[in-house]
Amino acid sequence: MAGFARFLAVLRLFDDTANAWTVPAMSDALGVPASTVYRTVRDLVAGGFLEAAHESVYRLGPAFIEYDRLLRLTDPLVSAGRGALHDVVAQARTPCVALLSRLYNDQVMCVADEAARDTAFRPSYERGRPMPLTQGATSKVILAHVPTRQLNRLLGAPKERDNRDGALRRELADIRKRGFCATASEIDAGLAGIAAPVIVREAGVIASLSLVADDTQLDEAQRRRLILLVVSAASLVAEALRHALQPPILNDTRQRLVK
Amino acid sequence: MAGFARFLAVLRLFDDTANAWTVPAMSDALGVPASTVYRTVRDLVAGGFLEAAHESVYRLGPAFIEYDRLLRLTDPLVSAGRGALHDVVAQARTPCVALLSRLYNDQVMCVADEAARDTAFRPSYERGRPMPLTQGATSKVILAHVPTRQLNRLLGAPKERDNRDGALRRELADIRKRGFCATASEIDAGLAGIAAPVIVREAGVIASLSLVADDTQLDEAQRRRLILLVVSAASLVAEALRHALQPPILNDTRQRLVK
DNA sequence: TCAATATTCTCATTTTTTGAGAATTGGTTT
DNA sequence: AAACCAATTCTCAAAAAATGAGAATATTGA
Structure with missing residues (x-):
C-alpha cells in the first residue's frame, strides 16, 4: 500500500472509539515504519485533516469541519x-x-x-x-x-x-x-x-x-x-x-x- | 506538485462559489493533464471525498459529512x-x-x-x-x-x-x-x-x-x-x-x- | 538545565506516478 | 439500430517520488 491509500488508511484508523492516535500506535496498527507514518501525518496535518493535540496525540483536524460547512452551504x-x-x-x-x-x-x-x-x-x-x-x-x-x-x-x-x-x-x-x-x-x-x-x-x-x-x-x-x-x-x-x-x-x- | 499535494490542490478548487467541477475544468485550472486529474479524482471518489454528480460534474463527497459527525461526537x-x-x-x-x-x-x-x-x-x-x-x-x-x-x-x-x-x-x-x-x-x-x-x-x-x-x-x-x-x-x-x-x-x- | 522522547533528516533503492495518446465506454441522436 | 460525441480508462517507458533504517535534531517536562 502506498500513495493515496496510505492517507486513507491513516484516516480510517479514526472512529467512534479510537479518536486519538499517537504515531507509534498508528505505525503498529498499520504495520508501516514510524518514519513513513510521520511523513504521512505531517502531510495530513498540513492539509488540516489531522491536528496535533497534546502529548504527541493526533486527532481529526479542522478541514473536515470546514468542508462540511461548504457542503452544507452549497x-x-x-x-x-x-x-x-x-x-x-x-x-x-x-x-x-x-x-x-x-x-x-x-x-x-x-x-x-x-x-x-x-x-x-x-x-x-x-x-x-x-x-x-x-x-x-x-x-x-x-x-x-x-x-x-x-x-x-x-x-x-x-x-x-x-x-x-x-x-x-x-x-x-x-x-x-x-x-x-x-x-x-x-x-x-x-x-x-x-x-x-x-x-x-x-x-x-x-x-x-x-x-x-x-x-x-x-x-x-x-x-x-x-x-x-x-x-x-x-x-x-x-x-x-x-x-x-x-x-x-x-x-x-x-x-x-x-x- | 505531486503526491498528496495533488489531492489537496483538487479539493482546494472547491469553495463557496465553485462547488461543482468537471475534470477538464480542473485540468485547465491546475495546469495538469486530464489523464492525471482523472486518476486523482478517481482516488478521491473512492475515498468519498468527491462524488460524481450528474453530467460528469464532481462535487464534494460524503466523507466530509461523515468525519464531521465523528468530530462532533468525539x-x-x-x-x-x-x-x-x-x-x-x-x-x-x-x-x-x-x-x-x-x-x-x-x-x-x-x-x-x-x-x-x-x-x-x-x-x-x-x-x-x-x-x-x-x-x-x-x-x-x-x-x-x-x-x-x-x-x-x-x-x-x-x-x-x-x-x-x-x-x-x-x-x-x-x-x-x-x-x-x-x-x-x-x-x-x-x-x-x-x-x-x-x-x-x-x-x-x-x-x-x-x-x-x-x-x-x-x-x-x-x-x-x-x-x-x-x-x-x-x-x-x-x-x-x-x-x-x-x-x-x-x-x-x-x-x-x-x- | 538536562534527560527523555518525539520528530525530522539522509540517501540509496524500490516503487509509484506521470503524461501523451490510443482504446474504450456510455449515453444521445439520427 | 448505427453512428456519433464526449467522458473516462488504459498502456508503457521515462521521470519523479515514496520508502525504510538509522542517525541527527527538536521539543518538552522535570
Whole structure:
C-alpha cells in the first residue's frame, strides 16, 4: 500500500472509539515504519485533516469541519430541503425528527435533520451517519428509485441474490408504485419511519425526505396525515431542486472552462 | 506538485462559489493533464471525498459529512461545551448566538454554535468557518492565551512586528489579566461580542466560549450580566474538560499500542 | 538545565506516478 | 439500430517520488 491509500488508511484508523492516535500506535496498527507514518501525518496535518493535540496525540483536524460547512452551504439538495424539514416538523404536531437522506456513491447517508421542539428520542439516522441500504423507510424509498443496473451493483454479486433478493425487489417495486414507504421498528424499536422519494435525475439526485415518530402514539388517521405531509414536502423539494439547481452548475462549469 | 499535494490542490478548487467541477475544468485550472486529474479524482471518489454528480460534474463527497459527525461526537471540547452553549443562550434572555471556538493548527475556527430562539441576526462566526486571528472577542481571547513561542509564529515574521504588534500584545496581556474580552462592531457592524477563555493545557485545548448579541440593545447592567454568564460558563466547560477528557485518551492510546 | 522522547533528516533503492495518446465506454441522436 | 460525441480508462517507458533504517535534531517536562 502506498500513495493515496496510505492517507486513507491513516484516516480510517479514526472512529467512534479510537479518536486519538499517537504515531507509534498508528505505525503498529498499520504495520508501516514510524518514519513513513510521520511523513504521512505531517502531510495530513498540513492539509488540516489531522491536528496535533497534546502529548504527541493526533486527532481529526479542522478541514473536515470546514468542508462540511461548504457542503452544507452549497449542496443543492440541502439548501432546497432545509426549509421543508423545518415545515414538516412544525406541521407534524407531534414529537418527531425529519430527515433528508441521499444515495452517496454506494451508501445512504442523512445530509440534514431537524427535530421537533419537544422530541425526547433521537433516531439512529442522523446527519453524517452511513445507513444500511436495505432497511428502514428512508433507505428503501431511495433504493426503490435506483436504476436497475446500479441496483444490481449495490445489491452485490448475482450469487448472493437469493430468495430474499426477490422479495426485496418486489417490495421496492411496490414502494415505487405507491410513492412512499412507511415502516415501524425496522431500525429503532418503537419508532416509525415514513419516507417519500426526492428524485431529480437531471441533477443526479436520488434522495428521500422522511419522518421518524413514536409508533405507539400514531393512530391510523394520524399516520395517513403524516404520509400526506411527507409526500407533499418531498415533491416540493424535488420541484425546488429542478428549478434552482441546474443553471448554477452550468454557469459554474462554463466559467471554469473558459478561465 | 505531486503526491498528496495533488489531492489537496483538487479539493482546494472547491469553495463557496465553485462547488461543482468537471475534470477538464480542473485540468485547465491546475495546469495538469486530464489523464492525471482523472486518476486523482478517481482516488478521491473512492475515498468519498468527491462524488460524481450528474453530467460528469464532481462535487464534494460524503466523507466530509461523515468525519464531521465523528468530530462532533468525539471532540472533547464539543462534547464538554455543547450543553453550556444551550444554557448560555437560554439564560441570556435576549436574542443572541453562543459560540465555541478554538485554535486549530494556526487558525481560529468555531466548532459549535447555538442561537437563542428568536434571534434574527446571524454573526459571521459560525461552525466550520475559519476566522481572523486578531479580530473579534472570540479570537482575541484565544490569542491572549497562546504560549509566547507559538504566538510569535502565528503573528508572522519579526519584520512584520511593528507598532501595531506592540499594541496588540498589550491588549492581549490585558485580556489575559481581566479574564474576558468584550468588543462591539469589530466583526459585524452593530453586533457585540463577549468571550471568555477555555484553557486546558493538559488537553492541548486553547478555546473560547463567546456570545454575540445586538449591541444597541445592551445597557451597562445587561452587559455586565452577560460577561458574568459567559465567564462562568467558560470555566464550567474547562472544568468539565479537565475531568472528562484525559482518561479516555490514555486508554485509547494504550489499547492501540498493545494491539 | 538536562534527560527523555518525539520528530525530522539522509540517501540509496524500490516503487509509484506521470503524461501523451490510443482504446474504450456510455449515453444521445439520427 | 448505427453512428456519433464526449467522458473516462488504459498502456508503457521515462521521470519523479515514496520508502525504510538509522542517525541527527527538536521539543518538552522535570
